[in-house]
Amino acid sequence: MCYNVKHVFGRGLYAITFLEGLSVKSTSIAVFLCLTKKEREEMNRLSKTQILSIGLMMFSIFFGAGNLIFPPALGQSAGTNVVPAILGFLVTGVGLPLTGIVAIALQGGKYTEFIQEHVGSLAALTLLSVLYLTIGPLFAVPRTGAVSFEIGIKPFMTPDQETIGLLVYSALFFLATYFLALNPSKLIDRVGKILTPILLIFLALLFYRTFVSPIGPISDAVGKYAAAPFAQGFQDGYLTMDLLAAISVGAIVVNTVRELGVKDTVSIGKVCFYGECIAAVLMSIVYLSLSYLGATSTSVFGLMDNGGQVLATSAGYFFGNSGSVILGVIIVFACLTTSCGMVSGAAWFFNKASNNRISYQRVVLFSSLFSFAASNIGLTDLIRFSVPFLTTIYPIVIVLVILSLFSSHIGGRNAIYQWSLAFTFAFSVFDGLNAAGMNVAFVNDLFKQYIPFYSVNLGWIVPAVVGAIIGFLRSMNNTPRAEANNDPVVE
Numbered sequence: 001m002c003y004n005v006k007h008v009f010g011r012g013l014y015a016i017t018f019l020e021g022l023s024v025k026s027t028s029i030a031v032f033l034c035l036t037k038k039e040r041e042e043m044n045r046l047s048k049t050q051i052l053s054i055g056l057m058m059f060s061i062f063f064g065a066g067n068l069i070f071p072p073a074l075g076q077s078a079g080t081n082v083v084p085a086i087l088g089f090l091v092t093g094v095g096l097p098l099t100g101i102v103a104i105a106l107q108g109g110k111y112t113e114f115i116q117e118h119v120g121s122l123a124a125l126t127l128l129s130v131l132y133l134t135i136g137p138l139f140a141v142p143r144t145g146a147v148s149f150e151i152g153i154k155p156f157m158t159p160d161q162e163t164i165g166l167l168v169y170s171a172l173f174f175l176a177t178y179f180l181a182l183n184p185s186k187l188i189d190r191v192g193k194i195l196t197p198i199l200l201i202f203l204a205l206l207f208y209r210t211f212v213s214p215i216g217p218i219s220d221a222v223g224k225y226a227a228a229p230f231a232q233g234f235q236d237g238y239l240t241m242d243l244l245a246a247i248s249v250g251a252i253v254v255n256t257v258r259e260l261g262v263k264d265t266v267s268i269g270k271v272c273f274y275g276e277c278i279a280a281v282l283m284s285i286v287y288l289s290l291s292y293l294g295a296t297s298t299s300v301f302g303l304m305d306n307g308g309q310v311l312a313t314s315a316g317y318f319f320g321n322s323g324s325v326i327l328g329v330i331i332v333f334a335c336l337t338t339s340c341g342m343v344s345g346a347a348w349f350f351n352k353a354s355n356n357r358i359s360y361q362r363v364v365l366f367s368s369l370f371s372f373a374a375s376n377i378g379l380t381d382l383i384r385f386s387v388p389f390l391t392t393i394y395p396i397v398i399v400l401v402i403l404s405l406f407s408s409h410i411g412g413r414n415a416i417y418q419w420s421l422a423f424t425f426a427f428s429v430f431d432g433l434n435a436a437g438m439n440v441a442f443v444n445d446l447f448k449q450y451i452p453f454y455s456v457n458l459g460w461i462v463p464a465v466v467g468a469i470i471g472f473l474r475s476m477n478n479t480p481r482a483e484a485n486n487d488p489v490v491e
Helices: 008-019 037-044 048-062 065-106 111-118 120-140 140-152 157-183 186-212 230-240 243-261 266-299 307-353 360-375 379-403 414-435 441-450 459-477 480-484
Strands: none
Touching: 048 065, 048 243, 048 266, 065 140, 065 230, 065 243, 065 266, 065 307, 065 379, 111 120, 111 243, 111 379, 111 414, 120 140, 120 243, 120 307, 120 360, 120 379, 140 157, 140 307, 140 360, 157 307, 157 360, 186 266, 186 307, 230 379, 243 266, 243 379, 266 307, 307 360, 379 414, 379 459, 414 441, 414 459, 441 480
């Protein structure tokens, strides 16, 4: 994840300006299916390069150094089952975040208002607060420090230097984050624009070497990847937190499309869909290649603690110390710009949500201090601690996004959202407890017997559907006037 609330809009216009100077003679990216005359006119205002630029902007939002560590770790453990595992990962790590952008576009970019209307103001505030804490100081920001240390610093240290090394490095890293987020400038965004292409070039060289001369043969799958690789890969995609980031930055993407002259909500949704397809292809190429790198490394490197170690060791294997140094420098600065963006975004949200009662500066300070402390538990433990929490919250956001895609059909039947989300939460909590190793034996035995997919921590899927059906049946009692006006229904 690489998002910056204050700079994504500028990044999008930068990509558009750049690409408008190119000559694109390929076949049309957008196939206009089921468009009305008005929508077709809206779409025709955009050139092929502009649609391509929207896709590249969406790619740049979600492509971040922090997420590069997960596909290699998946590949190592999945081994011969790497294909179904990475397909599951792509669903939650690529497909759902980009679908979230489309869902927000279909609401005209006013997703917060949409949640408030259909789920409730308190639920909207709670969800968004948890979201910004998650992609902020609780997990995502500490992870930027831990990832950059794991890839950029740790390979050059002896084991007895690692603890003090992480302490010193993280102190400097989050001190820089604090001052840069406190006084955000265009410098951060410019550095990000330079580092992203350099990182992509390095990865392209790494992938070329990986496919031409693999590190070793692919080993057998281990752990949950042996029994249910797709389901495990699906849950691994939660770790990217990109669906949560999509809720934060979706309105910015919508505004960028509006700036290009597309005003109709449905047309904006279709533009975002085509951009989603472009971004999905690019992100899938990166993640598929990284998973193959991990799958071919196990027989030589052995199972490693995390994907950061796999990536750093692979860079050294193919390019020697110089390769490790180059990758390390890129990752350190890329993670720093991402950290500044996420701290700034969280501080901005809580300052606005509290009507300035909580100052921007105070949130920046808290986020930096907490992230410094959390990053010192190490990357492996930080990921392990985040899994139960993400296993609980992610299904709620998934269901909300999917339901919002059908909002024009659901209308004012708010009970559908409320019951489906309530059922989802009731079961995702137990999935989260299981992921944390806090098993409730009699509940697990009962649910495994009657709830499909519960044994692979996806027990929320069927209850979400059942909740939606119950909500629909309850909404049948609503007055026709309330449904026609799309008014909130008081149960």
